[in-house]
Amino acid sequence: MSVEMSKPVPRPGILDIAAYVPGKEHAPGVARVYKLSSNETPLGASPRAIEAFREAAGHLERYPDGQAIELREAIAAVHGLNPANIMCGNGSDELLGLLCHVYLSPGDEGIITEHGFLVYKIQIMGAGATPIVVKETDHTVDVDAILSAVTDRTKIVFIANPGNPTGTYIPVSEVRRLQAGLPKHVVLVLDAAYAEYVRRNDYESGIEVVSSNANVVMTRTFSKVYGLAALRVGWMYAPAEIIDALNRVRGPFNMNAPAIAAGAAAIRDQAFVQEATSFNQMWIEKVTGAFETIGLKVTPSVTNFVLIHFPDVDGKRAADADDFLTSRGYILRAVRSYGFPNSLRMSIGPEEANRGVIEALGEFMGRPA
Known part of the structure; x- marks a missing residue:
């Protein structure tokens, strides 16, 4: 041998x-x-989040809630969403990986932008698919460049809005134009990790676009403005069919109990x-x-x-x-x-x-x- x-x-x-x-x-x-x-x-982190973490840490012998119900309901209450359309994960990185795992196969393509978050490329390749990198314009996502790169092999498109490391954004009108130009079977992922910081009237994190389309998801994180980077808390808002597909392959207890408690307390402390x-x-x-x-x-x-x-x-x-x-x-x-x-x-x-x-x-x- x-x-x-x-x-x-x-x-x-x-x-x-x-x-x-x-x-x-x-x-x-x-x-x-x-x-x-x-x-x-x-x-x-919010003092309330720290207090909730400490209280939850007193029961480490218990398994966490596999559905993260408390956290999903807290997120839903703040953003006016249906908890059934929310999925929580061990950082938004986990959710990005699950999306690639579920919707990509060898031979498929995933589109990313030239200055986009490096994890997109890693997850696309990890699923056996091919990353297609498109140019940005003035360090900003170029919708026309993305649409021009779509082929019959395209299955997923990632954009960070706002972008990292650029700090730029595209207005919601451009996000809608991008969605409208994509084939209906292509998943559009809006990574809105920095949405809480944006103060622009023409910006929208993705909630409205997800709510009116069957092929769009939005990911968010508690690692930035909420100060819970050490706990790895992320969430996704998506159509019910996508939530169902990801729930079939995610780990049964993918979030720890102190993270769930701290996340719920953090988002309530607006x-x-x-x-x-x-x-x-x-x-x-x-x-x-x-x-x-x-x-x-x-x-x-x-x-x-x-x-x-x-x-x-x-x-x-x-x-x-x-x-x-x-x-x-x-x-x-x-x-x-x-x-x-x-x-x-x-x-x-x-x-x-x-x-x-x-x-x-x-x-x-x-x-x-």
Whole structure:
């Protein structure tokens, strides 16, 4: 027997997948580190969510509710939805993976955009299908480019709205145009992880589009504005037929009990959400203005992060800035893998971190802010 056949071998295509690499967390030799690389909220979780988590942690011997009824009902109450059309998961990543597992087969195609979330490509390839990458326009999803890429092999389309790492969005009119132009058997996935931060009258997270169509789903997360990234809590709003299909293959207890309890308490505390989004809006405007003042380009963002573009000049490129900032304890996200080799993404952090990055980049550019 050959060496190759004497051990388990993954099915074709698995080893072609580039594993997801999170943003770095450490700055060796620096006493105080500010992690601004993962779009986590600087305000943390709602005190009510923390209290609910602690209470649930007193009963760890019990299996969780396999239907996550408390969380689904809390989400439904806040958003005015039917709990039967809501599915919760171990982060929205799990739900994205289930969608690919259920609706893609080898030979199928899934469409993603050039600067879209890397997990889409991973999940499409993991299902044995082929990712088709389409261009964006001005760092924004291009509906016409997506529609032009559709073939008889297309089964799913992913768009992040708002986008990550760009922070841009398309209005609901464009989302509707995209849905109308797709074949009815193609699943349109609207990843609205940053929806709570958007303050634009022409934006809609996807709830309205899902409610009026049989082939659209919306995914959301508790990892951003709700501050529950450590617990991995995500949810999806979808037609009943899609919910039913995914429920047939998901794990029987895919969410832990403390996460269910904390998520339900977090979404009920909308006053805390308002505090977090107001803080974010103030600092998005401040850091954008400050970076532009010192000669940096910033993609206009409706989220809790900004994409900063650096000069193509020796000593002033993104990699140089990354080293400079890391040495001072500020960790931003390099986004070369997203198609931005000379840019960094900065999450809005606590006030002292935001001011520190502004000051440090001013020094780096030789133009104090």
